[in-house]
Amino acid sequence: MESQDLRKAGLKVTLPRLKVLEILETAKQRHMSAEDVYKALLEMGEEIGLATVYRVLTQFEGAGLVSRLSMDGGHAVFELEDGSHHDHLLCVRCNRIEEFIDEVIEQRQRTIAEQKGFEMTDHSLYIYGVCRHCQQEK
Amino acid sequence: MESQDLRKAGLKVTLPRLKVLEILETAKQRHMSAEDVYKALLEMGEEIGLATVYRVLTQFEGAGLVSRLSMDGGHAVFELEDGSHHDHLLCVRCNRIEEFIDEVIEQRQRTIAEQKGFEMTDHSLYIYGVCRHCQQEK
DNA sequence: ATGTATGCAAAACATTTGCACCTGG
DNA sequence: CCAGGTGCAAATGTTTTGCATACAT
Numbered sequence: 001m002e003s004q005d006l007r008k009a010g011l012k013v014t015l016p017r018l019k020v021l022e023i024l025e026t027a028k029q030r031h032m033s034a035e036d037v038y039k040a041l042l043e044m045g046e047e048i049g050l051a052t053v054y055r056v057l058t059q060f061e062g063a064g065l066v067s068r069l070s071m072d073g074g075h076a077v078f079e080l081e082d083g084s085h086h087d088h089l090l091c092v093r094c095n096r097i098e099e100f101i102d103e104v105i106e107q108r109q110r111t112i113a114e115q116k117g118f119e120m121t122d123h124s125l126y127i128y129g130v131c132r133h134c135q136q137e138k
Numbered sequence: 139m140e141s142q143d144l145r146k147a148g149l150k151v152t153l154p155r156l157k158v159l160e161i162l163e164t165a166k167q168r169h170m171s172a173e174d175v176y177k178a179l180l181e182m183g184e185e186i187g188l189a190t191v192y193r194v195l196t197q198f199e200g201a202g203l204v205s206r207l208s209m210d211g212g213h214a215v216f217e218l219e220d221g222s223h224h225d226h227l228l229c230v231r232c233n234r235i236e237e238f239i240d241e242v243i244e245q246r247q248r249t250i251a252e253q254k255g256f257e258m259t260d261h262s263l264y265i266y267g268v269c270r271h272c273q274q275e276k
Numbered sequence: 277a278t279g280t281a282t283g284c285a286a287a288a289c290a291t292t293t294g295c296a297c298c299t300g301g
Numbered sequence: 302c303c304a305g306g307t308g309c310a311a312a313t314g315t316t317t318t319g320c321a322t323a324c325a326t
Contacts, residue, residue: 074212117270125263132255
């Protein structure tokens with residue numbers, strides 16, 4: 001019963017919000033742009049405006065229900081927040097996104113921030129490359 | 139004689155390109171957006187269009203003369219390429235940008251890419267935080 | 277001369293916002 | 302009922318592009 005999640009986040013349980021959540025939970029791809037979510041809603045027969053999708057995703061981010069990844073090229077994709085911090089590997093050919101966790105890197109980052117006198121609030125790490133699958137097709 | 143750099147890069151030596159290069163080399167701030175460069179040119183009395191600044195910076199990036207950092211919010215800043223790979227620390231208060239090099243992280247990234255079957259082509263790491271300077275002012 | 281570069285204005289893009297209307301609690 | 306949510310269209314901010322003109326070699 002996901003309405004609970006919304007209520008807990010201080011958000012009214014509205015149809016657009018429930019539907020966006022549903023898309024994120026059931027989509028084949030874990031990482032979706034606002035546009036992706038919007039298209040999925042249309043395919044599902046829901047009449048929800050793109051502006052609303054943006055607003056809802058931004059609210060979800062604020063509520064900690066999803067996290068936003070800023071891809072370069074200035075567009076963002078969202079993923080359901082599952083509590084575990086992780087970083088991303090991106091295939092430059094097929095745009096596949098994989099996730100990884102590495103405690104050594106996490107620790108080094110904290111050390112570096114400290115050395116530089118920074119109070120670390122966040123960090124983002126993307127590794128770009130050609131994934132296994134794409135390496136095979138020439 | 140920076141005209142050499144341009145020629146080597148296969149770019150004609152034109153006034154806009156020389157001036158942009160000059161700005162990048164003499165500016166107080168190492169990291170500049172296209173808009174920053176454009177404003178600096180105006181202050182210098184040069185009549186160069188913003189579109190040209192974008193084109194020139196993109197060509198410089200292709201030629202390996204500068205590198206582009208994608209800040210979130212979908213805008214980019216450029217820095218002169220000095221050959222040394224480094225990552226960045228960003229102050230979320232004053233937008234100051236500091237650089238660091240960490241061989242441990244570099245190595246871990248290679249290992250992770252390999253484990254995941256990726257042929258790594260690049261990576262980007264940003265640590266966000268509050269810099270020493272900003273921590274003092276409450 | 278001639279293939280590139282440039283300037284300008286318009287287009288493109290992802291995202292945000294103003295506002296009148298609708299809706300959940 | 303009423304604060305908050307939504308849809309639409311228009312605005313935004315950054316970057317790109319089309320095209321006629323100007324320039325480097």
